[in-house]
Amino acid sequence: MIKKTNAQTPEKLTGIELKDIPHSAVGFKAIASSVKHVKNEAGLFRGISLLKNLNQTYGFDCPGCAWPDPDEKRAFLAEYCENGAKAVAEEATRNKVSPLFFATYSVSNLAKLSDYEIGKKGRITHPVYLPEGANHYKEISWKDAFNLIAEELNGLDSPDEAIFYTSGRTSNEAAFLYQLFVRQFGTNNLPDCSNMCHEASGAALSETLGIGKGSVTLDDFNHTDLIIVMGQNPGTNHPRMLTALGDAKKNGSKIITVNPLPEVGLMNYKDPQNPLKWVGSGQDLTDVFLQVKINGDVALLKIILKLMIAKEEEDTGSVFDYKFIKEKTHGVEDLLDDLETYSIDYLLPQTGLTLEEIKLAADLIISNKKIIICWAMGLTQHKNSVDNIREIVNILLLKGSIGKKGAGTCPVRGHSNVQGDRTMGIWEKMPDTFLDKIDAEFNFESPRKHGFDVVNSIKAMHDKRAKVFFGMGGNFVSATPDTEFTAEGLRNCNLTVHVSTKLNRSHLIHGRKALILPCLGRSEKDFQTSGEQFISVENSMGIVHKSQGHLEPCSEDLLSEPAIVAGLAKATLKKTSVNWDKMISNYDFIRDKIATIIPGFKNYNQRVREDAGFYLPNNARANDFKPTTTGKANFTVNAISDIKLTEKQFIMMTIRTHDQYNTTIYGLNDRYRGVLNERRVLFMNAHDMEKNNINKLDLVDLRSHFNDKVREAKGFLALPYNIPKQCTATYFPEANVLVPIQSTGRTSNTPTSKTVIITIHKR
Ligand SMILES: Nc1nc2c(c(=O)[nH]1)N[C@H]1C(S)=C(S)[C@@H](COP(=O)(O)OP(=O)(O)OC[C@H]3O[C@@H](n4cnc5c(=O)[nH]c(N)nc54)[C@H](O)[C@@H]3O)O[C@H]1N2
Ligand SMILES: Nc1nc2c(c(=O)[nH]1)N[C@H]1C(S)=C(S)[C@@H](COP(=O)(O)OP(=O)(O)OC[C@H]3O[C@@H](n4cnc5c(=O)[nH]c(N)nc54)[C@H](O)[C@@H]3O)O[C@H]1N2
Ligand SMILES: [Mo]
Secondary structure (H helix, E strand, O other): OOOOOOOOOOOOOOOOEEOOOOOOEEHHHHHHHHHHHHHHHHOHHHHHHHHHHEOOOOOEOOOOOOOOOOOOOOOOOOOOOHHHHHHHHHHOOOOEEOHHHHHHOOHHHHOOOOHHHHHOOOEEOOOEEEOOOOOOOEEOOHHHHHHHHHHHHHOOOOHHHEEEEEOOOOOHHHHHHHHHHHHHHOOOOOOEHHHHOOHHHHHHHHHHHOOOOOOOOHHHHHOOOEEEEEOOOHHHHOOHHHHHHHHHHHOOOEEEEEOOOOOHHHHEEEOOOOHHHOOOOOEEOOOEEEOOOOOOHHHHHHHHHHHHHHHHHHOOOOOOOHHHHHHHEEOHHHHHHHHHOOOHHHHHHHHOOOHHHHHHHHHHHHHOOOEEEEEOHHHHOOOOHHHHHHHHHHHHHHOOOOOOOOOEEEEOOOOOOHHHHHHOOOOOOOOHHHHHHHHHHHOOOOOOOOOOOHHHHHHHHHOOOOOEEEEEOOOHHHHOOOHHHHHHHHHHOOEEEEEEOEOOHHHOOOOOEEEEEEEOOOOEOEEEOOEEEOEEEEOOOOEEEEEOOOEOOOOOOOEOHHHHHHHHHHHHOOOOOOOHHHHHHOHHHHHHHHHHHOOOOOOHHHHHOOOOOEEOOOOOOOOOOOOOOOOOEEOOOOOOOOOOOOOOOEEEEEEOOOOEEOOEEOOOOEHHHOEEOOOOEEEEOHHHHHHOOOOOOOEEEEEEEEOOEEEEEEEEEEEEOOOOOOEEEEEOOOOHHHOOOOOEOOOOOOEOOOOEEEEEEEO
């Protein structure tokens, strides 16, 4: 019997080096760093071809993030960024994980490696199978792999015992086919990475504005008075957004940043397109920096709302847009009544700020009319995340700052097609309107019972209510909360299957049997029987555009994601109304079906071939809120954080370094935070360190506390950092073991990865 391997990243220090925190983001160092990664992974020649095609209208969509490309002219250097270059370099690596590799390395030995080491092993070249009790994956034919999955799926007592996860890189075409197969198989168990990401944004925006997506376009940044960036670190995670912020500033806009950390990119940046500006002090971006305590945002926004009301009472019509409020909104009285029940003195301690600091921001909001509010994981991964976002909407609605040029909501998405996957029906609770249409078009009855999201999938696997896990991309065991609990769930499964480009920990923490199905990446050519194909994706601003790979596939034995779905569907479904072979022979056939079923995709095949793609309809952008339950934009009443810390407890957020893409670790540096060659660090406030007798670089163990259950992650180096008192930060995924499975957002059910209550134990 093989001993169970540890599901966590091994506790291994790599030799920390501390540097000064740079003053400015991007600039020459960023370009140099990206060139180095591309050259090391892909080789110089392939590397140049990659960068040349990245985010060009004829090229492929960067798998890095969902920030949009300009509609018009695209410069060569402009449309890639340091971290986009790293993302494509990872995919285009020359390192290969072949059947010989698996014959050499056992699963239990590979599991001892760090995520960084695992990722660097390279691209998987052949489908491989791990039979029950075996310790080495071995080659399997595609046909046998599909039959094996089909046998397991058809042997289940109910289709609801299978789980079909999606990560957000999957194309529209693959996602549409995938959900169709899963629903024809008979379940809505379609959890996705969005459940851990922007689920709260979708929930809050649908309720208040009638659409779960943001309302602004890139051009709105050129016409706005004020941008508020909350809970987001674009210098690392959406570097091309800095260009939009820089341009907005040049056009006279102001920027308020709300973040427990003074993230370098947001403070100051150097334009990568303008080498003349790589030297010198760069451009200051943030005008007002509010260093809020973790999860203090609703309290902060309530104070701002109260200051707005006070000003409005003093000078009627100076702050609110009465016409908009009267004609377009519902529920303003409830909001105003509720705000009266809070005093500023009561709210202030939650924010960690002074009233003077907040007034600076409130004055900008009061005096400007066109406001864009951007946010990411710093707002969406808390218990009251939906409240965070609804409170943002309250501010925009009072100002009438939505549905007009230069104003609106901007949830900045993560994965490059996470938004498109949802549009295509990857959701455990798609509305009946969508299901009715696929039923009519494909002549079957889709299941109507809502499926499991990520957290409920984990619980179901843990309780053995679910027995087969299928992952379309992603790295489930490392991306999800409560690592050891999730690992037990996966190990309980009869079969775990991963469609992947690269080796990751989820291949090593597996069910009784396991399969890895290797697929083409974005950067690679995709040939089907009718010839070369392209795919399409939707970015964070609802633009659908095509993406075509230019590199030769890293192996002849890869299949595209749509072809994998079709192979699986043909093996599994005893009865199907879909001609799967035809669908994948030419992806135009898939797009034709999407065009008839999904609103906004009329003439998909024609419009997607036009240069920059096309915008999907967006009611909030069009100043129309009819899709909400009241037919108007809804004001809401929101809850402040209910976290109470004891004197020895800290609140911990889990964040990304500059050298990772979620669970893919590009390197061991976090250049913008001055930490090199180490990921096991705990950022702490210097006063807290002193008070608790913790010195710089002391080794500490972390314990999280939830409903009396204690979880532990061992071996982190304590570092003094500019962070509010009783707030701490660690990196994802090393600290995921501390995120309790039961601790999730209200309504969104998103793991609270940014509010984990911990105690710190010095060795
Ligand atoms: N290079 C690179 N690009 C990426 C990714 C990557 O890993 N690497 N991941 C992609 C994905 S899937 C996503 S979702 C996005 C993630 O993009 P981000 O959301 O920028 O990523 P995080 O590192 O989680 O950073 C969260 C930020 O919120 C702040 N924060 C934490 N808690 C709070 C809070 O309570 N209030 C406020 N106001 N701020 C808070 C943190 O200090 C940090 O600056 O990036 C996408 N792009
Ligand atoms: N503690 C904590 N946990 C978090 C977060 C956090 O901030 N803190 N963030 C959450 C967020 S926002 C997200 S989005 C999730 C991310 O969760 P996931 O999407 O599940 O994780 P990734 O690390 O992005 O997935 C990486 C893997 O995807 C595969 N892959 C890459 N490209 C392709 C492709 O083109 N096709 C296929 N089939 N596979 C491919 C590779 O094998 C790679 O190993 O993690 C969440 N988890
Ligand atoms: Mo994400």
